[in-house]
Every structure is written in structure tokens, then in C-alpha cells.
Amino acid sequence: QVQLQQWGAGLLRPSETLSLTCAVNGGSFNDYYWIWIRQSPGKGLEWIGEINHRGRTQLNPSLKSRVTMSVVASKTQFSLKVNSVTAADTALYFCARGAHWSFDSWGQGTLVTVSS
């Protein structure tokens, strides 16, 4: 059974860089896409993007200019960076596993607050 464990800074100031990492335990890392999703009261659930074990990414065009995703397949970890954050980036961030064009396993979530 796959488990996703995520971590990263929870409080940022405007213009700083959000950085989160997700470690995958169990399952086959190479057989899936690895996803970042965020949830806020104002925008609901928002797909940020996905990455595979080779580092191939697909990103939400609305965030693409500020988002970087990376993968360390040998460690079965993947990461998210969002630069130049504003209050609009305040949200609960989830990592997830992509299968059948859906998301079948999720991390526990990290609340990221952007405030001066």
C-alpha cells in the first residue's frame, strides 16, 4: 500500500518561494504520475501540475510561470516550488499519485500561509 508523506515551510512572506517535498513509500514509483494540488476557500481544489519519474512535467497554465517541479526517482521523492508567492497562494497543499487520470493516493496536506 502506497503512502505519501509531505513536508515544507508553512509560513511565508510575500515574494518568497514556497517549497514542498513529498516522499513515496510503497508501490512502483516509475509507473505513475506525481501530482500537486492545492485547496483554498476561494478557489476550491486546484490542480497545480504533475511530474513523472523521468522529470517530464505538465503544469497548470495559470501557475506555470512561477512553478517548478522536480523528482528524485532514486529517493522516490518529488518536489514543488512556487516563487514570488502572494496571499493568493495561501492554501492547503497536497501531493498525490496519478492513476487512470485520477488521484488515488494523497499526502496528508500542508497548510501554507503567506502573510507579511
Next chain:
Amino acid sequence: DIQMTQSPSSLSASVGDRVTITCRASQNIDKYLSWYQQKPGKAPDLLIFGATSLQSGVSSRFRGSGSGTEFTLTISNLQPHDFATYYCQQGYNIPRTFGQGTKVE
């Protein structure tokens, strides 16, 4: 982006009821539709993928139907632990998009 619209936004139900939630896509998404259940403070759980396929371990009281632009999630014999918020999500196009949620209370 494909817009996903759920109805109703909330509904009141009782244990034992049958509940139906509708999700409409702004364009054809074939059967690339998933349903999730989310409880407060938790990550969503996948219930249905491919519009009609039950995720492993999910109760058969959950049933998904539809294709194209209109989809439904039906919950039979509502149980106390089914009170939650339900979301649909399209996997047809990038960016993947979600409905706004339906709260069952």
C-alpha cells in the same frame, strides 16, 4: 479550461437515504471523470474513476454513471460516515479541474 459544475452545492439527508449528485462538464470529457469524498481536515479519497469504476476498497453503495458532459454519483443507504463533501474531477484535458463540491449534511 474545462469547467465542472456540481449540483446541488449542499443537500440535507438522513441515514438510509439515497442521494444523487450531478456533475456537468463544459465540454465533452468522454468517461474521464472521477469522484472524491473529503472530510474536514483530510485529503480527498478517490471513490470512482472512469465515470463508473469503483476504486478498490470503496463500498458498492457508491455508484457512478454518465458520459460526455453529464455525470451522477449515487450513494445508496446513506451511512453516518458518508456525511462529507463530494467532488468531481475531469481527467480529459490539462489542466485537470474539479467541481466546486457538494456537501452532504
